[in-house]
Amino acid sequence: xxxxxxPPKAAFRLSMLIYDTRYRAMTIQVxxxxxxxLFVGWxxxxxxxxxxxxxxxxxxxxxxARAGYDIDQQLIPYTNDSTHGRALFVGLANTLVVAFxxxxxxxxxxxxAGVLRLSKNWLVAxxxxxxxxxxxxxxxxxxxxxxxxxxxxxxPAPKDFRVTDEMIAxxxxxxATMSFFDSVAITxxxxxxxxxxxxxxxxxFELLGVPFSFAVLGTLALIIGSVxxxxxxxxxxxxxxxxxxxxxxxxxxxLLILFAPxxxxxxxxxxxxxxxxxxxxxxxxxxxxxxxxxxxxxALSIYSATYIAESVxxxxxxxxxxxxxxxxxxxxxxxxxxKLIVLPxxxxxxxxxxxxxxxxxxxxxxxxMAISYLDLKGTLGGITLNQTGRELECMLLMMxxxxxxxxxxxxxxxxxxxxxxxxxx
Amino acid sequence: xxxxxxxxxxxxxxxxxxxxxxxxxxxVKARGELICGxxxxxxxxxxxxxxxxxxxxxxxxxxxxxxxxxxxxxxxKFVPTTGETRFTALASGEVDVLIRNSTxxxxxxxxxxxxxxxxxxxxGQGFMVKKDLGVSSAKELDGxxxxxxxxxxxxxNLADFFKxxxxxxxxxxxGDDTEAQRQYETGACDAFTTDAxxxxxxxxxxxxPGNHIILPEIISKEPLGPVVRHGxxxxxxxxxxxxxxxxxxxxxxxxxxxxEEVVAAATADAAYDPEVKxxxxxxxxxxxxAGLDKEAFKxxxxxxxxxxxxxxxxxxxxxxxxxxxxxxxLWTQGGLQYAAPFR
Ligand SMILES: N[C@@H](CCC(=O)N[C@@H](CS)C(=O)NCC(=O)O)C(=O)O
Numbered sequence: 001x002x003x004x005x006x007p008p009k010a011a012f013r014l015s016m017l018i019y020d021t022r023y024r025a026m027t028i029q030v031x032x033x034x035x036x037x038l039f040v041g042w043x044x045x046x047x048x049x050x051x052x053x054x055x056x057x058x059x060x061x062x063x064x065a066r067a068g069y070d071i072d073q074q075l076i077p078y079t080n081d082s083t084h085g086r087a088l089f090v091g092l093a094n095t096l097v098v099a100f101x102x103x104x105x106x107x108x109x110x111x112x113a114g115v116l117r118l119s120k121n122w123l124v125a126x127x128x129x130x131x132x133x134x135x136x137x138x139x140x141x142x143x144x145x146x147x148x149x150x151x152x153x154x155x156p157a158p159k160d161f162r163v164t165d166e167m168i169a170x171x172x173x174x175x176a177t178m179s180f181f182d183s184v185a186i187t188x189x190x191x192x193x194x195x196x197x198x199x200x201x202x203x204x205f206e207l208l209g210v211p212f213s214f215a216v217l218g219t220l221a222l223i224i225g226s227v228x229x230x231x232x233x234x235x236x237x238x239x240x241x242x243x244x245x246x247x248x249x250x251x252x253x254x255l256l257i258l259f260a261p262x263x264x265x266x267x268x269x270x271x272x273x274x275x276x277x278x279x280x281x282x283x284x285x286x287x288x289x290x291x292x293x294x295x296x297x298x299a300l301s302i303y304s305a306t307y308i309a310e311s312v313x314x315x316x317x318x319x320x321x322x323x324x325x326x327x328x329x330x331x332x333x334x335x336x337x338x339k340l341i342v343l344p345x346x347x348x349x350x351x352x353x354x355x356x357x358x359x360x361x362x363x364x365x366x367x368x369m370a371i372s373y374l375d376l377k378g379t380l381g382g383i384t385l386n387q388t389g390r391e392l393e394c395m396l397l398m399m400x401x402x403x404x405x406x407x408x409x410x411x412x413x414x415x416x417x418x419x420x421x422x423x424x425x
Numbered sequence: 426x427x428x429x430x431x432x433x434x435x436x437x438x439x440x441x442x443x444x445x446x447x448x449x450x451x452x453v454k455a456r457g458e459l460i461c462g463x464x465x466x467x468x469x470x471x472x473x474x475x476x477x478x479x480x481x482x483x484x485x486x487x488x489x490x491x492x493x494x495x496x497x498x499x500x501x502k503f504v505p506t507t508g509e510t511r512f513t514a515l516a517s518g519e520v521d522v523l524i525r526n527s528t529x530x531x532x533x534x535x536x537x538x539x540x541x542x543x544x545x546x547x548x549g550q551g552f553m554v555k556k557d558l559g560v561s562s563a564k565e566l567d568g569x570x571x572x573x574x575x576x577x578x579x580x581x582n583l584a585d586f587f588k589x590x591x592x593x594x595x596x597x598x599x600g601d602d603t604e605a606q607r608q609y610e611t612g613a614c615d616a617f618t619t620d621a622x623x624x625x626x627x628x629x630x631x632x633x634p635g636n637h638i639i640l641p642e643i644i645s646k647e648p649l650g651p652v653v654r655h656g657x658x659x660x661x662x663x664x665x666x667x668x669x670x671x672x673x674x675x676x677x678x679x680x681x682x683x684x685e686e687v688v689a690a691a692t693a694d695a696a697y698d699p700e701v702k703x704x705x706x707x708x709x710x711x712x713x714x715a716g717l718d719k720e721a722f723k724x725x726x727x728x729x730x731x732x733x734x735x736x737x738x739x740x741x742x743x744x745x746x747x748x749x750x751x752x753x754x755l756w757t758q759g760g761l762q763y764a765a766p767f768r
Contacts, residue, residue, distance in 0.1 A: 054516070055538055055656065068581045070596045080584040157612040189570055189595075189613050280568040281558075281615045282595065290597075291613075372575075372599045383598065386509050386576035389516070389537035 051392070060397075062388040063088065069383050071374050073290055076210050084384045086209065091379030092401065098296050098375065099362040105301035106361060107354070110308025115338070117313050128309070136306040141367050143303050148295035148371040155188040161278050178276075185276050185283050190290040192276035192283040199270025215269055222262045230257045292373035296365065304361050311353040315346035347420050355413040359406050376401060449521050449653070449660035450716050453494050461487035462511055462520035463503040465601060469626045469739050469746040470526055471503070479503045482739040483524040486545055486651060486668060489725040490522065493667045493717055498728035507601045509576035512537055515652060522664055523652040526620060528578040538655040542665035545650050545732075547752035547761050549643035550579050551621035553628060556636050558615060563642040567592035572605045572614035579619050582645040602627070616640075620647045622740065622748060629745040663715050670704060670722035672764035674731035676755055677701050681730030688723070704767050711767070732762065 017027045051057065063085035070080050075093040078086055117128040135143070156176035163174050178185045185192040204213035233253055241247040276286030319342050327337040366377040374382070376398060385394040453459050463484060464471035471481040479487075479501070488498035506514050506525060515523045516537070526548070527533075529541035552563045552571075560566060563586070573580050575598045587594050597614050599605040606627055609617040617627070621643060628634045651668065653661045674680075677698065679687050684705075691697040691707050702708035705726075706719035713719070729735050736753065740746045754760025 068584060069598075070584045070594075072596050072598070080581075080588065152608070152613050153611050188611060189597075281566075282568055282570060284568065369600060372597055372604070374598060378575075378598070382509065382600075383575055383580065386512070387532075387581070389512060389533075391513060391516075 047392070058393060059390070060393055062384070062390050062393070065388075067384065067387075069387065071379060073293060073374065084380075084388065087379045087384055088376070088397070089209075091374060091376040094293075094373070094378075095362070095365050095375040096405075098293065098300070098365045098368065098373070099358075101297045102300035102304065102361045102365070103358050105297065106304040106308055106357065109301060109305035110357075111312050113305060113309035114312025115316070117309060118316060132306040132309050135303055136310075140299065140303045140364060141370060143299035144296060144367055145370055147299045148291060151291040151295055152188050155186050158185075158187045158189065158278060158282050161185060161187070161283075183273070183275055185278070187283065188291075189282070190288050191294060192286045192288045194273040194275050195285070195287045197272055197274045198266070199272065200268075202269070218265060219262060222265055226258050226261055230254050233257065290373075292368065292371045295371055296368045296373050300361055300364060304357055304364075307357050307360075308354060311350050311357070312346070314353075315348075315350035316342055318349045319345050344420070348417075351413065351417045351420065355410050355417070358409050358413065362405055362409060363402060447657050449657050450494065450663055453521055457495050458500045458502055459487065459491040459494060460502045460504060460519070460521045461490075462506045462514050462523035462525055463487065464525050465505040465507055466603065467526065467623060467626050468630045469744060470622070471524075473503070480739070482546070482735060483526065485729040485735045485739065486524050486671075487522070488728045489671060490664055490667045492724040492728045493670075493721040494663060496724060498724070507576070508574045509600060511576075512539070515539065515654060518654075521653075521660070524650075526623060526649045527652050528620075528647045529650055530578060533652075534655075539652045540655050540658075540661045541648075541650050541652055542661045543650045543668040544648040544761075545668060546622060546648075548620045548622045548647040548649050550582050550618060550645040550647055551624050551643055552616045552618045552640040553609075553624045553637055554616045554640060555612075556638055560616075560640070563616075563640045563644065564590055564592070566594060566616055568594065569615040570595040570597060570613070572597045572599055572609045572617045574602055574605050574619060575600055577619070578645070578647065583618055586644045606631075620649065622649075625746050625748055626740070629747070634745070659716055663717065666715060666767075667722065667725045668732075669764040669767065670725050671732040671735065672755070672762055673700065673704055673767055674726045675733040676757065676764070677704075679705075679726060679731060680734055681727065684723070684727055700767050 017023045048058070064083050066080075067082055067084045067087045068080050069087070071078055071087065071090050073094055074090050075097060076086075076090055078090045113128050113131060116124050117132065119125045119128075160175035161178065167174065176187075183194050198215050202214035202218070204211055204215075204217075206212070230253075233250055237248050237250045274285050276283040276288070278284075282288075323341055323345070324337055327341045328334075332340070365373075365375055366381075368375050369377050369382065372378070380394050381398045385391055388394075461484075463479065464481070466472040467481070469481055471479065471483045473479050484503065487501050487503065491501045492498040504514060504520050506520070506523070511523055511525055511527065512533070514520050516539075524545075526546065527541075528548075529544065533539055534541060552566070554560050554566075566587075571583060571594050573583055573596055580596075580598065583594075583596070597605075597608060599608060602619075602623075605614075605617060608614050610631065617624070619627075621639065624639050628637050628639065631637065651664050653664055677700070679701065687701065688705055688707065691702050691705060699708060703711050705723045706712060706721070710719050712721040715721075729738065733750075733755075736748075736750065737743065740748045742749060750758070750760060752761050754762065756763040
């Protein structure tokens with residue numbers, strides 16, 4: 001046992017701030033903080049002064065001015081009469097939609113590749129190693145440009161799809177035809193896919209300039225409702241299984257609950273598909289997806305999936321082999337062992353790097369500028385910046401938006417991480 | 426940390442920009458070299474040839490300014506700029522002057538704080554399509570996909586044109602011209618639009634110029650000219666008067682070939698055209714008023730000749746680009762090119 005001896009209480013002297021280890025760390029931090037603040041202050045002052053020297057101010061008024069340019073892909077309504085502010089949101093939506101799809105595809109490909117890389121099948125494992133190493137070690141920008149050029153230069157032009165009366169008379173077929181039972185046209189410009197349409201319009205409302213349709217909202221509500229009800233059914237089945245050891249059959253109930261209400265609703269409203277048709281220079285009708293979007297999603301997904309694959313592999317390898325052996329000893333089959341024993345534990349290792357991959361994907365969407373994809377960088381940081389000459393304002397706004405996006409994504413993922421992480425009780 | 430790095434760079438650039446702000450003339454003289462914002466590659470206007478030497482209509486104006494200011498038309502550093510980067514390059518002081526088919530507009534003049542000191546090419550926006558598209562007027566382009574270079578006036582004109590004609594189009598907004606051309610050539614766009622001069626130059630650079638036509642509609646006014654930063658009036662005057670000198674030379678029949686003869690004749694003959702004498706520095710010291718020396722404008726003319734010669738050599742009827750003088754003929758020949766008197 002040690003006996004704590006009270007040190008003699010010395011009066012505080014100024015020199016102690018430097019010589020006394022109890023205070024030194026604090027002193028250094030305060031000094032560094034003061035220096036940083038001074039530096040930032042000087043930078044801000046300097047910038048403002050230099051702007052003033054150029055007769056420029058910091059003014060965000062341009063966001064309310066007419067934009068005057070057109071944007072090809074718009075998820076929210078926009079015309080060249082809309083404001084620069086609205087162009088910003090059109091760009092932001094384009095950023096988000098690419099990031100969203102790329103994150104989903106990257107996760108799917110990444111998990112499959114990561115698991116397969118550990119496969120006992122030599123060929124499969126090697127193939128996945130080659131995939132990961134090749135895609136990870138070539139810059140993303142090159143993949144983006146490659147996907148774009150390949151899509152654009154290998155596909156036929158819209159006019160090659162044209163069937164003229166003479167061709168029918170001569171029994172000739174056009175140079176190119178639509179795929180998937182004449183429903184999808186992939187030209188050298190983009191893909192035209194069928195669009196879901198309703199015969200009965202339920203109307204809708206507009207919120208902050210974004211139109212919402214009651215039919216879409218109703219469908220979403222029905223889907224969420226069905227999932228919730230289905231969860232209850234499953235929970236009941238589980239309770240029965242735990243009490244009696246017998247699990248009641250639920251699949252037909254689930255099917256019915258999950259699909260019947262939504263399908264019925266859509267049927268009543270007259271759901272049908274609108275197919276793209278060649279009219280004039282381009283395919284009209286349906287949904288047209290420009291190749292810049294497709295190429296960006298493809299390249300981002302396959303590139304980022306390699307990193308996800310590596311974290312999945314690391315996560316699985318981090319789980320003690322004893323776990324698997326114990327599961328096998330209990331007679332659990334390999335597939336279920338992976339699903340029930342290994343993956344849930346591996347998730348804890350996988351999720352943190354996954355968060356940073358999602359952030360990377362979101363930030364990397366800016367590379368779409370190389371293939372003229374009009375995302376936030378293309379509208380606010382490209383055309384708007386250029387036409388208004390408000391470089392500083394646009395850059396600051398963009399930085400703020402990307403920062404907010406990243407923080408949002410990581411906090412959402414952290415919530416998920418907390419939900420799956422090892423609960424210590 | 427990242428943020429302060431950004432602010433650091435920001436501050437560094439603004440500090441530099443601030444320093445390079447006024448007195449461009451003195452900076453260029455001290456440096457002994459003119460930094461000219463140029464095209465990336467627009468054959469006939471501004472492009473480096475196979476040997477890496479810059480050639481073109483706009484390039485020759487850069488050389489004339491360099492000859493006037495630092496005494497040597499080869500002392501120019503050409504900085505390639507895209508439609509998107511050019512104004513930032515000029516505003517930040519990266520280039521001394523921007524001579525790169527830039528349209529003089531109200532907002533560029535007032536909002537971007539630049540000065541357009543002359544119009545060296547009166548132009549308008551047009552459309553180019555492949556012959557086999559079977560289109561003979563821009564009004565038939567309803568539903569077409571159109572390639573357009575971002576950061577240009579042409580982007581805005583395009584939107585206006587389609588709207589006022591009640592037809593629709595799909596824009597493909599491309600960051601640089603080469604990529605726009607590639608997309609147009611591979612057929613990703615039905616039409617390519619920009620200044621008519623740019624179209625002629627782009628077409629001339631293609632492997633099969635005969636398969637492309639420029640549609641008759643000119644949908645805008647595009648006065649193209651050299652740009653300097655607002656507020657540096659002396660420098661603006663130097664660039665403006667170098668250009669005017671080239672115009673006056675054409676008016677007076679002074680060419681690259683006969684320049685020395687004219688100088689000799691004007692020196693010998695007391696009754697020789699006084700404006701020519703002033704321009705070539707034989708009479709009085711006009712250069713000094715702009716902070717230049719006596720023979721500044723003579724040297725400017727000596728580099729590639731007068732305005733007409735520069736036009737014909739780079740983009741005229743005898744070149745693959747084959748542009749007619751049209752609006753760019755001298756005022757005495759029915760065109761708009763008119764220099765203020767040199768006195
Ligand atoms: N005059 C227009 C357009 C000028 C412009 O950017 N033209 C393009 C298309 S001709 C160009 O010069 N590109 C060639 C290059 O970037 O080298 C403007 O000032 O906005």
